[in-house]
Amino acid sequence: MAAPPAPGFVALGDLEEAASRVVPAEAWLYVQSGAVGEDSMRANRDAFRRRTLRPRVLADVSTIDLTTTLLDARVSAPVFVCPMARQGLFHPDGELATARAVRRAGLLGTYSTLSTRSPEEIASAAPDGLRWFQIYLQPEFSRTQELVERAEKAGYAALVLTVDAPLLGVRDRLAATPFILDPEHALGAGEGVRAPARAPAGGRGRYTLRAEAAATWTVLDDLQSITRLPVVVKGILTGEDARRAVAHGARGVCVSNHGGRQLDAAEAALDRLPEVVRAVGSDVEVYFDSGVRRASDALVALAMGARAVGLGRPVLWALAVGGEAGVDRLLSLFASELAATMALTGRRRIGEIDRTLLGEPRW
Amino acid sequence: MAAPPAPGFVALGDLEEAASRVVPAEAWLYVQSGAVGEDSMRANRDAFRRRTLRPRVLADVSTIDLTTTLLDARVSAPVFVCPMARQGLFHPDGELATARAVRRAGLLGTYSTLSTRSPEEIASAAPDGLRWFQIYLQPEFSRTQELVERAEKAGYAALVLTVDAPLLGVRDRLAATPFILDPEHALGAGEGVRAPARAPAGGRGRYTLRAEAAATWTVLDDLQSITRLPVVVKGILTGEDARRAVAHGARGVCVSNHGGRQLDAAEAALDRLPEVVRAVGSDVEVYFDSGVRRASDALVALAMGARAVGLGRPVLWALAVGGEAGVDRLLSLFASELAATMALTGRRRIGEIDRTLLGEPRW
Amino acid sequence: MAAPPAPGFVALGDLEEAASRVVPAEAWLYVQSGAVGEDSMRANRDAFRRRTLRPRVLADVSTIDLTTTLLDARVSAPVFVCPMARQGLFHPDGELATARAVRRAGLLGTYSTLSTRSPEEIASAAPDGLRWFQIYLQPEFSRTQELVERAEKAGYAALVLTVDAPLLGVRDRLAATPFILDPEHALGAGEGVRAPARAPAGGRGRYTLRAEAAATWTVLDDLQSITRLPVVVKGILTGEDARRAVAHGARGVCVSNHGGRQLDAAEAALDRLPEVVRAVGSDVEVYFDSGVRRASDALVALAMGARAVGLGRPVLWALAVGGEAGVDRLLSLFASELAATMALTGRRRIGEIDRTLLGEPRW
């Protein structure tokens, strides 16, 4: 299965700008926006810029093996595609293109409740690919249950429950063009499926959120009672919450601040990773997303204890620039860069990545 | 009482720029200016940008209650409008528009000695609103006493004594247009009322300030001897001064560096809050202003021990952009954002906000 | 003696830009330039921006007294004018204008060996002003002795020996226009007087400096053997050197990195002040210059133990903008701002300034 013709970017560092030239203005605001003043979004990148790796030399790096397992499924690299909504805004094929490229790369793809395409269509696009289904709790649990059952039937191997969005974060950049958040762009799973609410209702001191905001940790028990799929909890930033997730049966937690799109005053997601790893890293797999752009970011997160890292916005950029071929190229460049970076740090296998790889933070 | 038509800004982050397009040049210099090189003004914002909150999840945030009390009066949120002079520069209705919007929002309004409108007019604009009267000491105490008596009679519930302005801070930006500080813009309380002096008189090493600069802590005793209203001391930045305020009967202290308009070399006001809270936080209410722009700023200050936070410049911006409707919109967006931010940090009531909400400072 | 008409700047913060519009291009490079990449020059300002003062309130600041003494001579404020060469580049009256303005302000003026005007002319311009004479060691000590004798005869009250210039620091900005450093602009003291050498002679590993670079601490003994004037050593940045200066009879030391014009890799001068104060502050007066622009800078240095602070580049800017009247205005604004700043920090006299005035450094 040969890769399609190469899209219009030749280096990972060119991708964002290349995308900025082809993405329609409203979709651009959508993908680039973060919460409020976007401090958390910037902090995500700053945190990576401050971290360093210790280069080691003359360690026989003639072969580099990136393979690892995620919840016992083998993947070609400790890299996954984040569950991102509304991919149809970026390319007519939307999640189908993503799924095909992810499968070709041998990676894990995770797909959003709010996809432009249905969970079944996405599964059909790459039937033998490894895929997990992301869940936004619905106001009625019966609706959530329907989604879970469809995901299970369509061959998704795990559920990713997003817990950092009891409502949508405030996004200044989208305030003037909120229509981009209209359901029509995210109806792949059906008309009745709800996105996180845009703002609390009420005023004069009393505000009400939609029913799903009433969820507590027992929702994990409820989910497990209706499915045999393992559940990963996404959007955890503290050791306390990670421990509760594990106590309620989560098989993995994903440290993420939603790409800086929910709570603007949050710390950089990366800076929260060590606490979560200390809390539950010996019990379950800890994944990471929010700010990963280059292979060295992945190595940093892995050295801090992550099992795998998610790519978010870069996938939408690549989708816009080249569709399936764009995502192919992104994933191929990223994996190749990961191999090169491991060679430069004297690591031959994922299992050789540990804390001794980390250097002193930069100023 | 329905809100007037929406003014020309849709996100809190747009407000300053929207205002910059409508505020006359001199009034813009007035509101935007800080002391000397404006380092303190910038530091106020930088301090908030460095602080972080710890997001907590799955905490049943289906209802959010922002209500609290300020000196035993119930308000819809721990947010007040700062006592800002010369509001007539920003809208013909000046403080009247502010007072109406504040009352509609169910918040506390504080009004300056140097308002464009008289204390009585402001009271009449929103008779049943909660309001405090800000006092600049006058050269003769008898004049101060007259102001206190008028405030008491007009139904103000407390006095806010500003102590960080024995004279006006040096403002480079206003040096070329000092007329904006002329009394005519601040004569609401009457012709005899004095603003802080602009510069010390004298030279060759000996300088004299106006009579009110001779005040010491006993002025608090004097004030209390002439009024039954509780006195809040505003402009405190050290634990020592806070303790003295309380020792002399203050019912509250407001940590503030006057929005960076008085001493330019001052620390960010936020960085001074913990010391004041440690010193007197268990004895009196501690309020905060200087640099609050977004709901997360309010949460940070509350988590550090503030009872409520004041909005300053944003109110003038909103007043300029939309008059009463502009302030309505500001206060409504701010409260809604506060509810949303509490939901994202797993807090349902103001009483659930404590130091465990704070994360590590950003670099 | 009334001040001349006001020159073209109304705030201290406007002065540099006002000067940039009137100073000829080459002279501008001369005054603005620092050593090499100008990191030290920037560091001088950054150090002040990071320091903070603790505002104190209700301290009866109705009168502010800035007077102090420098080597037992009374001055109107702890502020002096630095010994700056070639003032004729900035105004035809050069040092004469400076001397008249300094005298009118009741301050100490220090004048360079490399002045455009002779020491005698400068003395005549303001006979009853307090003035010190700055000495660059000459290749032959007999020449240095002549300068000392002239200064003594012309009523200079002390000698300021500059020790941080065994040769001129490398100045990239002046490399293309070195003529500005030609002797003609600094011949006030006579044709035989030498400025610091521009670069070491030699090559291939062996370099020779001019004879005066051979000086050691005994030069202080030599100087004292030929004059009754007290000697201040300028350009000290370490405790070790300060102690040696005092051991050899210095009556004062001036902490300075020459405005960032000599060693570019030097720390900010301000950051070196505490070490010098600890070493010799109880034995002799410690002065400070390098980066002082605003009154709060002066207060910071005084709080850290300086006896007085020097104004450098601002004086040249003011001279260019308004000649004598410009320097008048600068010194008047600075002193007035100093009085105002003391009022805002609750200090009434110079003697009330101590370390408790300092707040935490800013990030």
Added chain:
Amino acid sequence: MAAPPAPGFVALGDLEEAASRVVPAEAWLYVQSGAVGEDSMRANRDAFRRRTLRPRVLADVSTIDLTTTLLDARVSAPVFVCPMARQGLFHPDGELATARAVRRAGLLGTYSTLSTRSPEEIASAAPDGLRWFQIYLQPEFSRTQELVERAEKAGYAALVLTVDAPLLGVRDRLAATPFILDPEHALGAGEGVRAPARAPAGGRGRYTLRAEAAATWTVLDDLQSITRLPVVVKGILTGEDARRAVAHGARGVCVSNHGGRQLDAAEAALDRLPEVVRAVGSDVEVYFDSGVRRASDALVALAMGARAVGLGRPVLWALAVGGEAGVDRLLSLFASELAATMALTGRRRIGEIDRTLLGEPRW
């Protein structure tokens, strides 16, 4: 042997911009580029900007002696020219011009396996100059051996084995113009000589590097078995690797992150120097390159324990601007600035440079 006419730059600080005006676009990308996002490249400079020196005064600096020895060979200063490939891109004379200027200056020149000119041509250009030959391991050790033998025969005094390039670092800036890396620009040593591979081969998790990437520390033993020349290991950034280098017979190690061109997440090379000096500084000579631009950089590295520092990009800039005369000027300005900087810190000989020269880091 008089220096040729002066080239078009008069200060070290002007050199980069002067070069930017004459270097062809592709060659400019080549010399300026760093790895990935170029964070390490910037960090190299930032690290120097943060370091400070303590100026000392009145220390008799009338003569400054920069001479030292490198592996027992006397040089005029502790400065060498880094082994940089493809110098013919910058001037037709390429490495020949460099070699002549280096010899004239009495410094050590190191020359790359990937030079435009052959090792023999370079030797002939300056037969009596001190030169070391840089080795990139070749896929077959017999090829490496041929290079070693040619170097030995051509009078190179040591071998510099580069160990931080098992493959070429990812360079975004060159992705669009990779032809600059084509062998034709680096064929001085012959058609069969190989540059580091551009990217690992493979995909889907398994990557293969070229044979030389299999090298381990025993390659040092192999090298020493075929040559009498001392071996210096270049590209060491940890104490562990430095100790292994010494254990395997290295006579020196060069702390370097390849000018920020290999691993982008690496710490600034300067920040890694102390660890390496602690590990092996008492056993072998420790050299440094990566980010040295000014004399104070050299003094900082020397004070931290380096025996000598290498100049890299500035030599290519100077070569482009003025050929041999340009490099002459660069080396002459650098040495003169080094002498001046030593004078300003009270150091007369290289042997007087030690840790007491270092000040506190800047913020």
